[in-house]
Amino acid sequence: EPEVTQTPSHQVTQMGQEVILRCVPISNHLYFYWYRQILGQKVEFLVSFYNNEISEKSEIFDDQFSVERPDGSNFTLKIRSTKLEDSAMYFCASSVFGTGGEKLFFGSGTQLSVL
């Protein structure tokens, strides 16, 4: 079965530093998502992306966050100035037709630790 690939698997950074989390969605998928999961808490929606623009974002996704699909294959999440509370597992997901009963394929995640 095709996979969503995320790199790196672990990222350690100092507070205030910029980080870029990378994802390669499944090739024929059109909808892309970032979710995060703080240790011991539920999976939280950050942003959805379709047709080269953000279709929806949560309250968590403030001005420090941005997403980009720079080259038609990669999908990145940038955090400009990381905070301690940004420490979490970040999951990228993709689907063919969005939600609405469609299957979302999740990557294995990037564990971000902000020190």
Added chain:
Amino acid sequence: TQLLEQSPQFLSIQEGENLTVYCNSSSVFSSLQWYRQEPGEGPVLLVTVVTGGEVKKLKRLTFQFGDARKDSSLHITAAQPGDTGLYLCAGDDTDKLIFGTGTRLQVFP
């Protein structure tokens, strides 16, 4: 904000026992999905239920969507150690999934 509450939060059982996990909301969802997540991995879709009252079976797992499409349940018959994991329900909210609080299942041999 739509919320999905799962119960129980933790469940430890012996191999061979049956169990039910509940997913409840005050909101109506057009569809609801169940995922299973293992440590260090992303959630993996188990099933999608769409119609109120729908029942779907996946081997020893039975999923039900409430008539009002506000709640769902997952029943596992004769649990096995391989069923151990975090079970998540997720409701479809237009362009995103709203995930439930999760049920962590441990099945002991």
